[in-house]
Amino acid sequence: MQRKTLIHAECPVARSLERVGEWWSILIMRDALHGLKRFDEFSRSLEIAPNMLTRRLNALVEAGLLEREPYSQRPLRYQYVPTAKGEDFRVVLMAFVEWGNRHYAPEGESVQIVERESGRPLQLMMADIADGRQVPLDRSTVQAGPVASEQMRQRLSIER
Incomplete structure (x- = not known):
């Protein structure tokens, strides 16, 4: 069963929760605003399953709170930095x-x-x-x- 989306709710609290209301997202933002950038740094800090971390990072990028930047070409790897919205x-x-x-x-x-x-x-x-x-x-x-x-x-x- 798919949960209700709050993305078009009139209330700014509801709209915000749609983007960061899952507790892993808030903890990832905490760490990102404290200077963590790389997948392995978030993984170590949070002790979060890799698939969950990937989903949460992708959602935060999609919501415009984090931006993915490549830091290695071989292999291609990304770091995550807060956007102005994330700040x-x-x-x-x-x-x-x-x-x-x-x-x-x-x-x-x-x-x-x-x-x-x-x-x-x-x-x-x-x-x-x-x-x-x-x-x-x-x-x-x-x-x-x-x-x-x-x-x-x-x-x-x-x-x-």
Whole structure:
């Protein structure tokens, strides 16, 4: 039985999950954004079956998050590097780190988000697009956008 596709869903969360919602994909992106590039590096890091790794890498390339680049001609071998879209996924991973540390790390943080130069701890923030003013996450919400359908507008108005 074929699963339902979310590729044309109106919700941006659903559309995004269609591209990266499988947990191997998220872990591959984690490793790619940390500098891993080659099939064997991903395989060693994740201890993932080769056929599954191949499928997930191909899906991430197709979704535009990774790009395949040849690094050897004989034999022909490829490395996988994040595209601009893939680099934008970094904020999603940072949110996972922060959320996971807060709720699933009773023993303490094994991974921290820090400023690269100073090593000082950071937290994710929302910022006003117009003036850059920081807005606490608990003071932000979602609302229907300019092209939202009536169904989406109703759904979002009920959830408030």
